[in-house]
Amino acid sequence: MRFNSKKGVLMLIVVVFVTTLLLYLLFSSLSNTQKNLAMWIPSILLMLAVPVFLLWIYVQTYYVLEDGELKYVSGPIRGSVKIARIEQVIKNTTLWVGLKPATARNGIIVKYDNYNELYISPANNEKFIEKLLELNPDIVVKDDKDDIFPGAPIN
Numbered sequence: 001m002r003f004n005s006k007k008g009v010l011m012l013i014v015v016v017f018v019t020t021l022l023l024y025l026l027f028s029s030l031s032n033t034q035k036n037l038a039m040w041i042p043s044i045l046l047m048l049a050v051p052v053f054l055l056w057i058y059v060q061t062y063y064v065l066e067d068g069e070l071k072y073v074s075g076p077i078r079g080s081v082k083i084a085r086i087e088q089v090i091k092n093t094t095l096w097v098g099l100k101p102a103t104a105r106n107g108i109i110v111k112y113d114n115y116n117e118l119y120i121s122p123a124n125n126e127k128f129i130e131k132l133l134e135l136n137p138d139i140v141v142k143d144d145k146d147d148i149f150p151g152a153p154i155n
Contacts, residue, residue, distance in 0.1 A: 001131055003122040005061035005074070008104030015058050019051035061103045063120055065131055070110065072120060074101030083136045085112045089129055093144035095119035 026047045029040070057075035064071040071080040079101075088111040095109050100119040107121030108128065122128040129141055 001065050003063045003065070003124070003128050003131075005063070005102060006104035006107065006121045006123045007058070008121070010105065011058060011103045015051070015054045018054060022047045022051055058103055061101060061121075063101075063122055063128070065128075065135060068135070070118075070132070072101040072118070074103075077101050081110065081112050081116075081118060083132065086132070086136060086139050087111050087114070088140045088142065089132065090142045090144055091125050091129060 026044060029043075053075065057077075061074040063073075065083070068083050069080040070083055070086070072078065077099075079099075090109040090111070092106050093109055094105040094107065095117060098117050098119060102119050102121035104121040106125075107119060108125055110118045110120065112118070120128075133139055133141070
């Protein structure tokens, strides 16, 4: 079953800002110079590659639960975690460090293999967790909003 990622406003602002800034710099530098265009080709390619990369991540981020695995795709970032290895899920939280194939805040932290964490942001956290629990009912689900100290490590 496929779950699309939530599209957060912060990610959209970053994509629009970076794209606008780089395109402005590209066009202003090309119009203000009389130098050989061949000299500018590496800069042009780099200035176009960054917005394309960000848009790729923004548009193509999703999660699939199939064949006993949680598969994630976020642009060029791809991977999977065996559902049987997932020990805990913390919902309604944000992970600021680590692997984050996500495009929004208030998502899910998936803890597996004792110390590994993966942050994802499905469009509907509850439906995603419900489906995950169907596949592995031993997963412990916690809500970060219920903690006395939000963001504190959970044993």
